[in-house]
Amino acid sequence: MIDGLPGDLRLVVAGDRALTPAVRELDLRDPAGGVLPPHPAGSHLTLTTPGGHRRSYSVTNPPSQRDRYVVAVQREAAGRGGSASLVDDLRTGDEVSVAAPRDGFGLVDAERYLFVAGGIGITPLRGMLHEVLARGHRDVTLLYLTRSPEETAYRDELLALAAGEDLAHVVVLHHSASAGRADLWPWLEHPDDGLQLYACASAGLLEEVRALTVHWRPSRVHLEDFTGVAPLRPGGRPFTAVWAPTGARVEVAATTTLLDALAGAGLDVPSSCGSGTCGTCRLALLDGDVEHRDLVLRPEERATAVMPCVSRAASAEVTVGPVGSTAPA
Numbered sequence: 001m002i003d004g005l006p007g008d009l010r011l012v013v014a015g016d017r018a019l020t021p022a023v024r025e026l027d028l029r030d031p032a033g034g035v036l037p038p039h040p041a042g043s044h045l046t047l048t049t050p051g052g053h054r055r056s057y058s059v060t061n062p063p064s065q066r067d068r069y070v071v072a073v074q075r076e077a078a079g080r081g082g083s084a085s086l087v088d089d090l091r092t093g094d095e096v097s098v099a100a101p102r103d104g105f106g107l108v109d110a111e112r113y114l115f116v117a118g119g120i121g122i123t124p125l126r127g128m129l130h131e132v133l134a135r136g137h138r139d140v141t142l143l144y145l146t147r148s149p150e151e152t153a154y155r156d157e158l159l160a161l162a163a164g165e166d167l168a169h170v171v172v173l174h175h176s177a178s179a180g181r182a183d184l185w186p187w188l189e190h191p192d193d194g195l196q197l198y199a200c201a202s203a204g205l206l207e208e209v210r211a212l213t214v215h216w217r218p219s220r221v222h223l224e225d226f227t228g229v230a231p232l233r234p235g236g237r238p239f240t241a242v243w244a245p246t247g248a249r250v251e252v253a254a255t256t257t258l259l260d261a262l263a264g265a266g267l268d269v270p271s272s273c274g275s276g277t278c279g280t281c282r283l284a285l286l287d288g289d290v291e292h293r294d295l296v297l298r299p300e301e302r303a304t305a306v307m308p309c310v311s312r313a314a315s316a317e318v319t320v321g322p323v324g325s326t327a328p329a
């Protein structure tokens, strides 16, 4: 096992199985069989792969199962090796270093729920679906969009849920290989103040959901991109980063991430995912305002920390340093 970060849990893979040709499920437990820190519905954890990458995955089992974290990993052939390392190299009996889950989506109480999953985006929504059913909600719909039945993780389980006796919830499967592009408008046309909409999918599908729900109250719509955050986006502004330990001033161009600019100045900050999901590149934020774009920091952490792989200054200057550092005198 490759060591993770201080504070990580050391868990054992208690089971692994293929859900589809590209998706492998890992069942992670305490080696002594103990209770694990809670994993609220929609939360995600970060683990260290056998190849040494830090990667974040949604916890897909219901929060009531306190003895395990179940994750489903899609092998990304074009990725940077993190998912391939997990799918190819991690097997039952292996140990793995895991940071305790962090709340991702957050499940808001509502009269009705609509979940929209694109491909592997089913993973957080599966746990949330089980949770709302366990809370007694019955007006629940899952729209699950995949390419084909064979590429539909948890297909049989979800269909069995929908077929459960006297439940009003609905599972709609749509396979683009046979049925073409899904038309979401009939589901999103009429805003519903009693409904909470959760969507987890690729950036393209999320953009579509966002566009089709512009007339909804923002508090009813929750979107999560399972691919993480793009390091740069159009309209970024240049700024100056002050490195607290030395006072060095580093210019960050609009076309460069804070992480890359620091590396270019010889300030090597450990990093892994490059997409704001793993927490490895965390720095102390000592001065200035930041546009936080990561999926890691809790709201209460954002005044004092920053993920430089995706976040950048909202002010002309920010002062950062390794965790634990203090502002220059």
Ligand code: FES
Pocket: 270, 271, 272, 273, 274, 275, 276, 277, 278, 279, 280, 281, 282, 294, 296, 307, 308, 309, 310
């Ligand atoms: S490198 Fe993973 S959050 Fe920055």
